[in-house]
Amino acid sequence: MRIHRLASVTTTSLLCLTALTACGSGDEGGSVDGALGNQAPAKNGGTGGSGGSDGDGKAGAPGLPKAGTMAKAAQIVNAYGACNDISTDPKDDDFFPGDETYDQKWGVTERGACGKGTRIFMFKDLKTFQATYKAELDADRKESPNKGHRGKFLLGQDFAVLPDQKPVIRNAIKPGGLLILNCHPDFNPPSGYRKDPALVKGCVLTDYFED
Template sequence: MIIYTGVPAIMRIQRIVAVSTAALLCLTALTACGSDEGKDSLNDYLDNQAPAKNGGTDGPGGSDGNGKARLPKAGSMAKAAQIVNGYGDCSDISTDPHDDDFFPGDETYDSKWAVSERGACGKGTRIFMIKDLKTFQATYKAELDADRKESPNKGHRGKFLLGQDFAVLPDQKPVIRNAIKPGGLLILNCHPDFNPPSGYRKDPALVKGCVLTDYFED
């Protein structure tokens, strides 16, 4: 009788394959073998994948290609006031045109501008609900182009803060600066000479010659 005490051939083959596989992984993934070189390579790769900074159009909240630049959408005056209240005091919205918070001349923003409702919420902040954002932008640009014949620099800093279906006219600079932070509103600028510093957004608006930007110059 012959008693075989060796390791079966199939088990020896499996062990050889396992060792070879581990060695191959060690060579191709240096971090698994304790090398810092692999870590550096991985960190470099992740750094290169980081989104653009300073509000660039390649960063979070960048242009979505439809001229709205991922702007917030309200759907109602109450919701628009709630959004604006995150940037400045807008807790008491009024749609009464006789209210002291309404500015003389705001009644010109009417159906021609595709404005369906006007509101004011104290300290000079006014909100305009918009039915058609492209009509609103086109009307502003046409009015600005006419005014620039006498005042060439008019509108160089832009005018309205825009959401997808509402516009805001604040009377205080801190409100503007708070509103144009990432994820907020953007300024509509239709001046032909507008050119913000690098790193700021300059997304195409719905109307040729107009852009949406997060750059505000005092």
């Protein structure tokens, strides 16, 4: 099943979405780490501070965009890269095998794919999503200590994105966009990049890509 409502979204609406305000490793494709490869760090997201919260002292970067529906999440993602033909059919060729594992333990309520490797996950609770990612990363790091050093997910308040295109990632972490969830204990971005505390201890939200 394809959702085509985004075709009617005006340029003005998309520009408004970019005024809203999000990710983690995985050596697999379809993640921040997988899409980067050996790409040099993006230098387009620094905010002049190396840490702290989102301006009101609260962890979890409350300024992140909130979608509410898959259609709205796709609109937000479409402001950063092509996502105007979202599919929620698990039999679609754009879906990745194994993504169904996110459904219950991660609290994912709906999964969508918009082609070219970009997937969207709607979830019930941001803290549960972050905690599950950290727990699985901690387990994986016992065999692969460097896993997760770049982060994995681009985050909004109620949705996560796994893009497989570097331009999407670069656009998404510009000011007013999404942030990367990073739970690696050795992650330490240069000064000038965000390192906002997430809702789970040991995790941060950042706009820094590490080579």
